[in-house]
Amino acid sequence: MSGKIVELTVNGRTVEEIVDPMEPLQSVLRNKLGNMATKTGCKQGGCGSCTVLVDGEPIVSCLLPAEAAVGTEITTLEGITPDDGLAPVQEAFRDHFAMQCGYCTPGMIMTAEALLERNPDPSRAEIEDAISGNVCRCTGYDPIVDAIEAASESMNGQGDDGA
């Protein structure tokens, strides 16, 4: 299989990488660039655990050929994590126990991040709609919706009455 050199911009850094034809972005992020926060739940676009942002839009990176992401801004969970501490969404997920096993969490947080960027004050129904492509099998979705709601409030300066 002949690889091809492409330029990808991941978390603000432009890198050159050899990718295989039709190699999913998810595989390049994990196996070649070491962004292990991008998980591997199904490799068929069904679970959302590999969600990253491409030009701010949440996409399942297992279905996007890496070559198709050339010229875009790719953001993984590593990219939204501050050098010190946590981003408001991350803090809200932690403090509202919006996870058990943690496997869906990175994808869930990326989806939440994209939602709050687009819609800083979403209703619960809008939050539920936004995360409908992200499967959680442990926690149930209520604490996740609570966390995203709390993150929205804290980002809008209304404080977080969570844990």
Added chain:
Amino acid sequence: MKELRSVGTSVRRRDGDGHVTGQTEFVDDRSFPDLKHLHVVRSPVPHAEIEAVDTSQAEAVSGFVTALTHEDVPNNIYTILRLIDIGPNEEPLLAEERVRYQGEPIAAIVADTKRAAMEAASKVEVDLTELPAVFDVEEALEPDAPTLKEWGTNYFEYEGHECRRVRYGDVEKGFKEADHIIEERYQTSPIEQAPTETTAAIAKPESNGRFTVYTNTQALYFSLDNTAMIVDVPFSKLQFVGGTVGGGFGGKVDVIVEPLATLAAKKTGYPVQYKFTREEEMQVSSPRGAWRMYYKDGVTDDGEIVARQVTSYADAGAYNRHTPYAVTKHAANVGGPYDIPNAKFDCYCVYTTKQPSSAMRGFGVTPASFAVEGQMDKIADELGLDRWEVRFKNAYQNGDVTPHRKEVEDATLIETMQSAAEMVGRDLPPEYATMSSFKEQDNEGDSRV
């Protein structure tokens, strides 16, 4: 004395920061130089004799490292509870002469990449002669059903009996004394646990002759024991690293990926990863089994159960895994949290040509509860009684003895129902609102209030 103040407060999770930053290390987040990948060749049919396995075409695939068949397995017996002598030993790691379910492992390919392993696996030629399949628990017990087990039957034997039996009081006498006989057939479906992280392990040979095995098993020591016995290495040569599990729900209690990964690591000298694809997780990992249950209750005019007879069939699929144990749990629970004075329970663990079923959240008990509560509703409805009151009337209390002869010491049904009634705004008659799981000391016999 140290003050303990955690109860009633929120305590931050130790692994919370790792989860929300994506830095928690799951099995396949670990990378090793020269990591090889394993993919399994599976039976395409539910029941067949294996005539021949030919891996020569697979060997030509670029990236191919090695192929494993049953001949490579030092001790080709996989029995989860073997270390504590719960057998029988009836499941091979890789099939030898026969396959008994669609998806049963026949061979394993190790290659440089997962893709190469999958491609090579698809080129392994397996010559099979199909045999009749059986998919229904009751059909599997018919005399003309294809026999799946070497011992000549399709059921697990409990102390010389064809089923797990419970006998208590005199059920026929109870039926005679009853005003009504309420019968029903209950059937549950298999349920896949569907963890978001699929079942996975990496086995890495170390320079001191040991193997480090990273795994997402829910049962680290079952896995270590079985791996040591199957691969034929002392327990001290294996170090298992686990605890980080991307969802399990019982689906990762069986020992599935560690023995093959370790065997492959031993044969090749490379670290080897064996991770289920989503298709494998759905199609061959062991789901919650399907159960069929026939209930017959003798009930008085006022809704008191005086006799219960249950015949139930657990669909174990092709191999035991944890089902014989689940059936025993089931037999202890088909009476439900109710006082049943006369009981006769026959609970079968039946083999069919389906993927083996096993643990999932209260397995064995969950189907029993489904049937028991269906039956309570049916009794109430057929007798024109209130569904709550039928349950209070029959609720067991501390000091009652269950059909499997366990004295009840920790009954909570009455208080649970009282709380539930309060939450849904249901007024209970005083006799039930003030009832307790603790019988009044000065009342004798079966007096309940």
